[in-house]
Amino acid sequence: MTEPVITVAHGVVGYDGxxxxxxxxLAVDTGEVVAILGANGSGKSTLIRAVLGLVPxxxxxxxxxxxxxxxxxxxxRIGYVPQRLGAGGGVPATAREVVASxxxxxxxxxxxxxxxxxxxxDAALASVGLADRAGDPVATLSGGQQQRTLIARALAGEPxxxxxxxxxxxxxxxxxxxxxGALRGFLDGGGTVLLVAHELGxxxxxxxxxxxxxxxxxxxxxAVPEPAGxxxxxDHDHVHPHAPDEPAxxxxx
Amino acid sequence: xxxxxxxxxxxxxxGALVIGxxxxxxxxxxxQRRLALIGDGVGHVALTGVGAGLLLNRSPVxxxxxxxxxxxxxxxxxxxxxRTSGDLALALLFYGGIAGGVMLVGLSDAxxxxxxxxxxxxxxxxxxxxxxxxxxxxxxxLVTMLALRPALFAVCHDEEYARVAGxxxxxxxxxxxxxxxxxxxxxxxxxGVLLISALMVVPVATAQQVTRGFRATMTAAMAxxxxxxxxxxxxxxxxxxAPGASVVLLAIASFLAVAVVAAAWRALRxxxxxxxxxxxxxxxxxxx
Numbered sequence: 001m002t003e004p005v006i007t008v009a010h011g012v013v014g015y016d017g018x019x020x021x022x023x024x025x026l027a028v029d030t031g032e033v034v035a036i037l038g039a040n041g042s043g044k045s046t047l048i049r050a051v052l053g054l055v056p057x058x059x060x061x062x063x064x065x066x067x068x069x070x071x072x073x074x075x076x077r078i079g080y081v082p083q084r085l086g087a088g089g090g091v092p093a094t095a096r097e098v099v100a101s102x103x104x105x106x107x108x109x110x111x112x113x114x115x116x117x118x119x120x121x122d123a124a125l126a127s128v129g130l131a132d133r134a135g136d137p138v139a140t141l142s143g144g145q146q147q148r149t150l151i152a153r154a155l156a157g158e159p160x161x162x163x164x165x166x167x168x169x170x171x172x173x174x175x176x177x178x179x180x181g182a183l184r185g186f187l188d189g190g191g192t193v194l195l196v197a198h199e200l201g202x203x204x205x206x207x208x209x210x211x212x213x214x215x216x217x218x219x220x221x222x223a224v225p226e227p228a229g230x231x232x233x234x235d236h237d238h239v240h241p242h243a244p245d246e247p248a249x250x251x252x253x
Numbered sequence: 254x255x256x257x258x259x260x261x262x263x264x265x266x267x268g269a270l271v272i273g274x275x276x277x278x279x280x281x282x283x284x285q286r287r288l289a290l291i292g293d294g295v296g297h298v299a300l301t302g303v304g305a306g307l308l309l310n311r312s313p314v315x316x317x318x319x320x321x322x323x324x325x326x327x328x329x330x331x332x333x334x335x336r337t338s339g340d341l342a343l344a345l346l347f348y349g350g351i352a353g354g355v356m357l358v359g360l361s362d363a364x365x366x367x368x369x370x371x372x373x374x375x376x377x378x379x380x381x382x383x384x385x386x387x388x389x390x391x392x393x394x395l396v397t398m399l400a401l402r403p404a405l406f407a408v409c410h411d412e413e414y415a416r417v418a419g420x421x422x423x424x425x426x427x428x429x430x431x432x433x434x435x436x437x438x439x440x441x442x443x444x445g446v447l448l449i450s451a452l453m454v455v456p457v458a459t460a461q462q463v464t465r466g467f468r469a470t471m472t473a474a475m476a477x478x479x480x481x482x483x484x485x486x487x488x489x490x491x492x493x494x495a496p497g498a499s500v501v502l503l504a505i506a507s508f509l510a511v512a513v514v515a516a517a518w519r520a521l522r523x524x525x526x527x528x529x530x531x532x533x534x535x536x537x538x539x540x541x
Contacts (some may be wrong), residue, residue: 052417053416053417054413054416062377070370073419074419075417075418075419076418076419080414080417080418081411082411082414085411090284090285090286090289090461091281091284091285091286091457091461091470092461092464092465092466092467092468092470093406093410093466093467094465094466094467096465096466097406097466097468098410100403100417101403101406101407101410101414101415101418103403103409104403104404104407104417104420105418105420109401109403109404109420109421109425110400112400112403113403123469135465135466136465137465137466145440153414157418163417224409
């Protein structure tokens with residue numbers, strides 16, 4: 001029995017004294033594709049940010065590849081895809097330059113990029129279908145293409161675990177398909193995935209397990225829930241992903 | 254041209270060229286971070302160092318390097334802590350810095366001409382020792398900013414991603430803060446405390462109007478900085494104007510020239526595009 005890739009034990013996270021996650025435990029094994037689902041404000045993004053050490057745990061523990069987060073140093077094994085391109089960027093940067101950042105965890109700060117780095121960046125750009133846009137400034141790409149750039153950046157580091165925060169939110173259909181294809185390639189290579197999603201879309205067939213976060217706790221951990229009510233309607237138009245006060249209708253029934 | 258036969262003019266030119274090259278190489282990271290005016294703040298703090306140096310009869314530039322470094326590190330620590338009170342803390346540091354400088358210079362035997370040399374630059378009074386300091390520190394800045402470009406780019410572009418990539422984010426941020434302090438202090442001799450940010454920021458702003466990538470912007474900004482510094486000193490020598498102000502005005506003139514040319518070129522291309530292919534679809538997602 002190998003160590004789980006991610007272990008969260010009794011994790012508690014709070015912002016300004018307000019609890020966001022209370023007593024959350026989660027384990028993700030090698031090769032799994034785990035989707036964290038839940039309404040806005042349920043704490044699902046906070047959960048993955050806590051896993052990555054971006055928000056401190058109030059109590060409980062997180063371990064990555066069997067190593068407690070505090071002592072974890074093998075960051076090259078992890079590829080992180082944030083929800084949006086960072087606020088940085090007063091200066092233009094090409095898609096290729098952004099993707100090339102993904103090699104730093106593997107290469108280190110001091111070593112200049114070499115042939116292997118260039119090859120990996122090319123492959124990552126191609127895997128998300130952006131090879132022809134490599135030289136374009138990211139600011140001129142569409143939202144979906146920017147999201148794909150961030151996925152390519154994570155893939156360029158040849159990680160074993162991908163952690164994605166809402167990779168499909170507000171992304172056009174072509175980009176969702178390109179993303180699902182890239183993810184399939186990553187999984188074929190033996191990768192593990194933890195992703196936060198509001199809705200699964202074309203990713204649904206790839207997900208092996210769903211974890212539903214509701215009001216800071218885990219409400220469900222197992223099979224991917226079938227869409228209920230009006231969500232099940234094939235013509236249902238998902239126009240609400242960023243509504244501020246959406247009721248948790250899908251999961252509370 | 255014969256003015257450049259004099260050693261003091263040669264020193265002025267070399268000093269200006271080194272600073273013209275080094276300042277945008279560092280400034281581009283500050284612009285990318287949207288901290289374009291931080292150089293100004295550090296410059297204010299450096300002035301206290303100048304005052305202390307004059308008062309203690311030590312090299313004002315070296316004391317200013319130390320004081321500005323302390324100030325820049327303090328600013329960086331405030332920035333990293335969060336933003337709510339950061340603004341006010343920065344303001345205190347800035348005005349404390351300049352008031353402290355003016356007061357200490359006043360306490361020393363220095364004249365107001367000495368103070369002016371640091372407020373507005375005094376390229377032509379650079380001593381051989383000053384030039385050595387400028388060349389050594391300028392080269393160090395240049396090498397560091399070029400060699401660490403991928404890592405510094407990653408940190409300035411997306412700090413959270415850089416943390417998850419395991420980069421030494423805090424060390425790189427502090428390096429940038431120290432680099433800012435060093436650049437400000439050596440640029441102080443050329444363009445003065447009040448004009449420092451111009452050399453770090455204006456060439457970058459000029460370059461990014463026409464460039465597509467970070468590396469291209471950095472190269473173009475360094476070339477523009479070199480051009481503004483060289484031509485500024487030349488104009489100053491021939492027209493007998495203040496060198497620091499001439500350098501900065503030339504940098505701003507290039508910004509305006511490039512802005513006009515770029516706008517004209519875009520308009521031309523748009524007209525051509527309208528006649529040909531249809532416009533691309535609008536973005537699906539509007540970035541905040």
